[in-house]
Amino acid sequence: MSRKITIKDVAKHAGVGIGTVSRVINGSNSVSPKMKKKIFESIEALGYTPNYVAQSLRTHKYKNIAFFADISNPIFAQIAKESQIELEQFGYTLSLCNIGEKDIANKISSFLEGRRFDGIILSIPKEDDEELNESLSNIDIPIVTINRDLPNLTAKVLTDYYSSVKEAIIYLLSLGHTNIALVGGNKEIRPTREGIRAYKDAYLIHNRVPNQALIKNGKFSSESGETIFMDLLPDIQKGYITAILSLNNQMFYGILRGMRKAKLQYPKDISIITFEDSELMQLLDPPLTVIHRPIKDIGKSIVKILIKSIEEPEQIEEIESVVIPTEFIIRDSCRPI
Structure with missing residues (x-):
């Protein structure tokens, strides 16, 4: 099935902006006759049918x-x-x-x-x-x-996920944590990619090489967060993993649930940082270190x-x-x- 021709295609073909094409289609007098002729020729060449519903929206x-x-x-x-x-x-x-x-x-x-x-x-x-x-x-x-x-x-x-994630990892490294788990969602979206990039760069600043196996990805759900935590649990109990940074608040709730089931406490047994600040994060005992986004x-x-x-x-x-x-x-x- 061939792709529908859009106003963007017409603008590109005519070598003009989308707004210019829009004004011509809407009958504006602000476009020169020469330019109108050029645009109508592109419309005819491409077989473009104006979307009058979209025009009325504008x-x-x-x-x-x-x-x-x-x-x-x-x-x-x-x-x-x-x-x-x-x-x-x-x-x-x-x-x-x-x-x-x-x-x-x-x-x-x-x-x-x-x-x-x-x-x-x-x-x-x-x-x-x-x-x-x-x-x-x-x-x-x-x-x-x-x-x-x-x-x-x-x-x-x-x-700006990058700046604060890097700052958070550098903070944990300065506290002596060397094996920090990074928990996030789909690696094929910008927030996770930026979080991973910041994680790696923070380690490089401390002249360390991060353990790639500690970068964990799952779905944006508390169930996925708990599953990932349970996978990490043996290394947490051994004292190998000493900190977790969660890039997603839903996944973090699952991490907290997993900690409760394992009878672990923060920061005694594991240091934790998560995204999103709220009154709840401040009322938890002890209050949580967070990365705040101004919604x-x-x-x-x-x-x-x-x-x-x-x-x-x-x-x-x-x-x-x-x-x-x-x-x-x-x-x-x-x-x-």
């Missing part, structure tokens, strides 16, 4: 944004909340769709069918889904991704980029990604050895 007729994520992760629910608060200031509503981990392309297309949206906020479980990436390339409304590197989607909000700032940045993409489509190719800084907060869940 006139803000619907004032609705679609948010696609696996909302079993409570962080995405928080990001959705902060995005909605920000969107309300611009008169938009947010429609949330839980895409889970499988059959993502069909879930997204089914959700979009029969509904009208001005833009999309997106975070998917993996970046190498060819069917999904092809499907996304055929969508003619702005898409902002969260912590994902996807083909042809340049508008994105990223979290409110993430939500605001997503909306800022998305609104700009909707209101200034001619600038969409020039919109730069935003990197949100993280903060490493030291509390009492790690001990020197």
